[in-house]
Amino acid sequence: MMGLTRKGEYAIRGIIYLARLPQGKVALISEIAAAVDVPQAFLAKIFQNFAKLGLVSSARGTGGGFMLGRPAAKITLREVVEVVEGPIMPNRCLLGVGSCDRAAHCNVHPVWQKVQSQVVAILDNVTIEELAREER
Amino acid sequence: MMGLTRKGEYAIRGIIYLARLPQGKVALISEIAAAVDVPQAFLAKIFQNFAKLGLVSSARGTGGGFMLGRPAAKITLREVVEVVEGPIMPNRCLLGVGSCDRAAHCNVHPVWQKVQSQVVAILDNVTIEELAREER
DNA sequence: TATAAAAGGACAAAAATAGTCTTGAAGGTG
DNA sequence: CACCTTCAAGACTATTTTTGTCCTTTTATA
Numbered sequence: 001m002m003g004l005t006r007k008g009e010y011a012i013r014g015i016i017y018l019a020r021l022p023q024g025k026v027a028l029i030s031e032i033a034a035a036v037d038v039p040q041a042f043l044a045k046i047f048q049n050f051a052k053l054g055l056v057s058s059a060r061g062t063g064g065g066f067m068l069g070r071p072a073a074k075i076t077l078r079e080v081v082e083v084v085e086g087p088i089m090p091n092r093c094l095l096g097v098g099s100c101d102r103a104a105h106c107n108v109h110p111v112w113q114k115v116q117s118q119v120v121a122i123l124d125n126v127t128i129e130e131l132a133r134e135e136r
Numbered sequence: 137m138m139g140l141t142r143k144g145e146y147a148i149r150g151i152i153y154l155a156r157l158p159q160g161k162v163a164l165i166s167e168i169a170a171a172v173d174v175p176q177a178f179l180a181k182i183f184q185n186f187a188k189l190g191l192v193s194s195a196r197g198t199g200g201g202f203m204l205g206r207p208a209a210k211i212t213l214r215e216v217v218e219v220v221e222g223p224i225m226p227n228r229c230l231l232g233v234g235s236c237d238r239a240a241h242c243n244v245h246p247v248w249q250k251v252q253s254q255v256v257a258i259l260d261n262v263t264i265e266e267l268a269r270e271e272r
Numbered sequence: 273t274a275t276a277a278a279a280g281g282a283c284a285a286a287a288a289t290a291g292t293c294t295t296g297a298a299g300g301t302g
Numbered sequence: 303c304a305c306c307t308t309c310a311a312g313a314c315t316a317t318t319t320t321t322g323t324c325c326t327t328t329t330a331t332a
Contacts (some may be wrong), residue, residue: 002138004227004248020246029278029302042322047262048279062329067308091140096189107267108148111213111258112140118254119138119226122247131213131243141289165309178291178318184310197299 010038019072019132026065078123155208155268161170162201214259
């Protein structure tokens, strides 16, 4: 329960790979996919999403490829996860008005709200730069 | 992402219904299902799990039905959720040895560990008794 | 123009979720 | 005992989500 899907894992692995590259270096999707052991076409989709959101920048044609769209220290784990998994949402109830007619008189609601904000807070506080650091 | 399934929602609704019953009163699965608006056969499965774990006690035959297996104040939301959804597990990595060969040198790992323990802590601190209280 | 790459869309397979149905077992009642 | 009531258990089915694949188009470079 409450689990990241494979897509989420792949996304994290992929962007960490980019973050570990020397400044200014671009990487082909084929290279990234091979390096982080993810089906290339699947990873390509994920990186398309990244690109649309500006998390990575992409260039086509010879010499093209992907690089981070901004410094790794400015990309949070939350962003990466939410791009592919959607908003962190422990329960439908939290979707908003109308989605849970019970919301008004539902004591469980505030619990999920708390869960959500705690998880968001944790993931917001982790940057890709930290995750990319090689340490032991 | 990170979401409760319908089964989880149903489980919570169902056990709260039980908790709101007067002491010692038993409820038929048909009654509960109608009251909380859940397919009866599906809810029956959920309650079978509850019974196996002792969260509810069940009796067959005329006059049978379900009641809480212990005081609502002694049943945590975490227990209820985990019975039907399995352990709270934001990432496969946390499953244990061998499940993630990256674990040893993976900086993301501790983040999921933190998420897990935070969520568990929240859900452990909420009892069904609290959830069953009618207030406004 | 030919080639290299990402973008985008349609499709397909597999797994998880959500739910049904049928039969069996246990317990009461006349 | 015969019969009815209720939960238990397992097999089955349908739907949705996840996890991919493949093919065509667009953009860029040489």
